[in-house]
Amino acid sequence: MDLKRSQYKLIMQNYEKKQLNIKHEINKKKTEIYKRIPLIKVLDDEIASNSVNTTYYIIEHPDEAKEKLEQLQESNFMLSGKKIRLLLDNGYPEDYLQPKYDCNLCKDTGYIGNEKCICLKQAMIDAAYEQSNIKNIIKDENFSTFSFDYYSNSIDSRFNLSPLENIRIIYGKCKKFVNNFDTDFTNIILFGQAGLGKTFLCNCIAKALLDRSHTVIYLTSFQLFKLFEDYKFNNDNDKVPEEQIESIFDCDLLIIDDLGTEFNNRFTGVELFNCLNTRLLNKKSTLISTNLSPNDWSKQYSDRIVSRIFGNYEPLKIFGSDIRLKKYQ
Structure with missing residues (x-):
């Protein structure tokens, strides 16, 4: 770095x-x-x-x-x-x-010895990506503070399942993802409407793995593609260092939050495929959150990106009512 x-x-x-x-x-x-x-x-x-x-x-x-x-x-x-x-x-x-x-x-x-410790590597990642904010967020948003109280126990006829039952299943799978992280190579995509707890669960996983001395990079889709853009097109003074880009491919877990909200063009499509495909080949886990439904994916991204994601990621759909609205009320 x-x-x-x-x-x-x-x-x-x-x-x-x-x-x-x-x-x-x-x-x-x-x-x-x-x-x-x-x-x-x-x-x-x-x-x-x-x-x-x-x-x-x-x-x-x-x-x-x-x-x-x-x-x-x-x-x-x-x-x-x-x-x-x-x-x-x-x-x-x-x-x-x-x-x-x-x-x-x-x-x-x-x-x-002469080797950087995992904690130093993470500190350097945090400095490079200015991620100190997530360290503050995960103090409040982690598995121990996750609440099921905002999810309805009423059966949703579309899924023959209540939002509460569904989120309990997803919560368990997220915990399993963390517990088996060192032995099982898996990737997760959390999808559903805004305000259902996708980002909160991303923060839960981030904290749990940071606590276990894994390197974690957390970026919104906008931040991710901005880094790629600055690395490819800016001059030497404003150019993102190569090592900083390499860490996106090499960190133990890459979290891409709100994928699909970025301005979509040929550049973002190429960079997204390269990022996801490289991490798959290197067996480096990736966690994606998005508001896009599976049908929306095929409209926004190329077939090879959709194939890479839904062929190699466990899709976890969250449904229910907007939690932020409930908190406000």
Whole structure:
């Protein structure tokens, strides 16, 4: 992902701030614990002393390094066990003095060895696509806040199903999509009239996968084609970086919201097919929401796009009354 130097610097400053906050919190807890349970400080000092002494010994006797390190590990394990028992006996959780990271993979450094951690990749995606807004939205719109109260329990004769029964089925399939994301390659298209919860469900899936350290790009159809247009036709100063476009094809999940609302022409048709087809070939999942019915698709898009979507996506139709209108009333 190609970012401005200032953007990357800001991201890494945020990681540095996290690490400083963690160190501050640990030091604060240690001060408290050492005051309440002085023996824990004695144990910590002994662990530190053992490590230093072992290091000096190995420098002078490198042939005995393996044996000495095993002894150190065994000794520190016993001392750590004593610390845990003291914490528990005094009403503290056993991990009270352990750092609490936002990302346990990289321990809030952004890197695992020399490789970018998944959390750093997502932070760079967010910066490139200015998606910080979705991070605020998904705090309120996620599976735990999804409400079935706005869906009628009256049977719809067209489907021999009530909107409530239908949305429960769709909700379950969206949860299954998340739960099986790492093992089953699937794609979903949510369709139906405006105001029925399609975007809300997209946000639910986005949060669930972000929480599981997957890279997610969320774009409206307008934003998607604007990026493609700027990449293809703008000059070097305004040109979208190639890496930014590549991330659309490579991210774990691409969400295209409100597909069909864009101005449709030959360019958008070609770019849409290329995007969807490339992701299918690379087995990268895509989630689409649209107000278009299956009949509308064939009027707006070419046969090969319609074939790609309805041959490789699970269509989930939502029906009922406009939720936004009900909330307003």
